Amino acid sequence: MAAAGQDYFVVWLMKVLALDTSTSFGSIALLHGEALILQTQALPCKSHVEKLFPTIQQLLHEAQVELRDIGGIAVGVGPGSFTGLRVGIAAALGLSFALQIPIAGISTLRALAESARASGKTVASIIDARRREVFCATYQFGSDCQQILPEQALTPQACAQQLALLTEKPILVGDGVEVVQAELQKLGVHLPVLPMHPPAPSAHLLGKLLLSVLQKGGVKREEIAPNYIRKSDAELNYKVKG
Numbered sequence: 001m002a003a004a005g006q007d008y009f010v011v012w013l014m015k016v017l018a019l020d021t022s023t024s025f026g027s028i029a030l031l032h033g034e035a036l037i038l039q040t041q042a043l044p045c046k047s048h049v050e051k052l053f054p055t056i057q058q059l060l061h062e063a064q065v066e067l068r069d070i071g072g073i074a075v076g077v078g079p080g081s082f083t084g085l086r087v088g089i090a091a092a093l094g095l096s097f098a099l100q101i102p103i104a105g106i107s108t109l110r111a112l113a114e115s116a117r118a119s120g121k122t123v124a125s126i127i128d129a130r131r132r133e134v135f136c137a138t139y140q141f142g143s144d145c146q147q148i149l150p151e152q153a154l155t156p157q158a159c160a161q162q163l164a165l166l167t168e169k170p171i172l173v174g175d176g177v178e179v180v181q182a183e184l185q186k187l188g189v190h191l192p193v194l195p196m197h198p199p200a201p202s203a204h205l206l207g208k209l210l211l212s213v214l215q216k217g218g219v220k221r222e223e224i225a226p227n228y229i230r231k232s233d234a235e236l237n238y239k240v241k242g
Helices: 008-013 045-063 082-099 108-114 156-164 177-186 203-215 233-241
Strands: 015-020 025-032 035-044 070-076 103-106 123-128 134-141 145-154 171-173
Touching: 008 203, 015 045, 015 082, 015 203, 025 045, 025 203, 035 045, 035 203, 045 082, 070 082, 070 203, 082 103, 103 108, 103 203, 108 123, 108 134, 108 145, 108 203, 123 177, 134 156, 134 177, 145 156, 156 177, 171 177
Parallel strands: 015 070, 070 103, 123 171
Antiparallel strands: 015 025, 025 035, 123 134, 134 145
């Protein structure tokens, strides 16, 4: 659903609901424009299905905001937890359709990088992908955000090797940083780390990025889909059995 034609001030002053269920640190945020009204970042991955809508309702109640007042919705589309992504995206699409409001799917790695924009450095977003891999991507901020290295699922060693080759050394952010740092040290490379608690994308940042997407014209609901990057365990097991 596009937001083309919406007045600039309408877009930047609307109330926004943002959901991220891509990692074990699920979060929900309510914004007024870019300003954070309220955020909860205590939504365990295994309980996304049961707790997502009750938590949204509680957040709106505490903020004294009605669901009908929401003008846009942002959702993290991954990479990340397969189950978490499906739950979050389905909920966001359902709300967007029911309320007839614009929606945008935001990359988990891109939102994570936004947390380090103020550093002025190239940013490497690194998320623990399990299976002895990390999801990673690298971004450079100027007047806009430019992706330097694409979103990939790599071993910590392969990720470290790619980062070590960058001309401008990045700052690292995310819950997969520790294992990559260990590999970087083997290469004699030391990179700064942005301290975060929790080390995960914030729904607040998803909401802020939504505003930029809407200002550029928005997206259609059918374009919102999970970005898994790699196959699920079930798909891999099926392939092996087949």
